[in-house]
Amino acid sequence: MAEISVEQIKKLKELSGAGLTDAKKALVEADGDFDKALEAMRKKGLTKAEKRGDRETREGLVDAYIHDGRLGAIVEVNCETSFVAKTDEFKTLAHQIAMQIASMAPLYVSEADIPEDVKAAKIKELEENFKGPENMKEKILEGQVKKAFADKVLMNQPYILDDSKTVEQFIKEAIAKTGENITIRQFKRIELGVTE
Secondary structure (H helix, E strand, O other): OOOOOHHHHHHHHHHHOOOHHHHHHHHHHOOOOHHHHHHHHHHHHHHHHHHHOOOOOOEEEEEEEEEOOOEEEEEEEEEOOHHHHOOHHHHHHHHHHHHHHHHHOOOEOOHHHOOHHHHHHHHHHHHHOOOOOHHHHHHHHHHHHHHHHHOOEHHHOEEOOEEEEEHHHHHHHHHHHHOOOOEEEEEEEEEOOEOO
């Protein structure tokens, strides 16, 4: 069995947001392989984050990001307790989400927020221009609709500070670290000279 140092345990604890005991257990299970232990911890954390997704979020904060005095975004990010809302990590997360909105100009927080009439109009347009096998039409159209709204839905966008993950994955990682559900309630983006 590999030697496990206190430094490794502390580092794993910090990166995963887990307790010392869980960090040590993960390193033991991974036979001292730090990367393997971290991956296992992240998987466990994300699984727990999925379960937290139903918990109510009544606390949080409003943050804004202004770029060069020409465009900006304001966002409401919610969590479960005022304790977490006041942490530097949560404030940073909210600010990064405001930057994402300013940079990527989403229209909706999630797919559920796309109005039915907007979705129906897009489906009608795609059906009229459909050129493909009839037996695959429904599946192809479903994929085309998802693709058409991909860059307009905040949670589906590539996260600007790490495009290997989506905003949704970034939020889930924060949920795993804080131990609380985190939601984005609303946002507004303003650009100089541009009106909706």
